[in-house]
Amino acid sequence: MNIETLQRGTELKNFSSIIFVIFFLIISQILNGKELSKHLLGFDNFIDKKFKGEFYNSTKEKPLIDVIYFERILNGEAIRISHSVNRGEYGGQYIITWNSNIERIESYYFSTGGEIRVSIVSIIDKEITIEEDFSKNKNGIQKVKKIYRINEEGFLENHIEYLINNLWVKSHEMNYAQNDSAKIIFR
Numbered sequence: 001m002n003i004e005t006l007q008r009g010t011e012l013k014n015f016s017s018i019i020f021v022i023f024f025l026i027i028s029q030i031l032n033g034k035e036l037s038k039h040l041l042g043f044d045n046f047i048d049k050k051f052k053g054e055f056y057n058s059t060k061e062k063p064l065i066d067v068i069y070f071e072r073i074l075n076g077e078a079i080r081i082s083h084s085v086n087r088g089e090y091g092g093q094y095i096i097t098w099n100s101n102i103e104r105i106e107s108y109y110f111s112t113g114g115e116i117r118v119s120i121v122s123i124i125d126k127e128i129t130i131e132e133d134f135s136k137n138k139n140g141i142q143k144v145k146k147i148y149r150i151n152e153e154g155f156l157e158n159h160i161e162y163l164i165n166n167l168w169v170k171s172h173e174m175n176y177a178q179n180d181s182a183k184i185i186f187r
Helices: 003-032 038-043
Strands: 049-054 065-073 078-085 090-099 104-111 116-124 127-133 141-150 156-164 167-178
Touching (some): 038 090, 038 116, 049 156, 065 167
Antiparallel strands (some): 049 065, 049 167, 065 078, 078 090, 090 104, 104 116, 116 127, 127 141, 141 156
């Protein structure tokens, strides 16, 4: 073996090591880009998914279509849920994060109608529950509970319940199909 052959072998070994390190850095960056705060781990199967569904009272004459999108934000310390009804007629965004001051998950909702609500969020068995306070309304509804889950077929289910006279009453359900081409639109 001559010196030139040894140098080529060493260069090839160095090149292979560099490629391995680059590959490892890229993979770890991709994986780290998907991490969530330990408090938000139940959201992992919702992240980066868009769904499209019809409201229970939708008709051909007056369709009511909702598009909803779940995304990881703020380096995994928060989740944003955006929704848009009828291509921007109404919509809003939930920002969901761990509140370390009171040690619970909270949601901050902002709507195109100017509403702002702070809600309690829980994650149990891959179900997300958002409980909103409506006690200032004059219609008897004290709270609204929205329960999201993805069923075995991959559809997003949204169950809505109202707290009226200290009893939880089922209101309605919506089912959404996953639709990656659906658009969240705000006017």
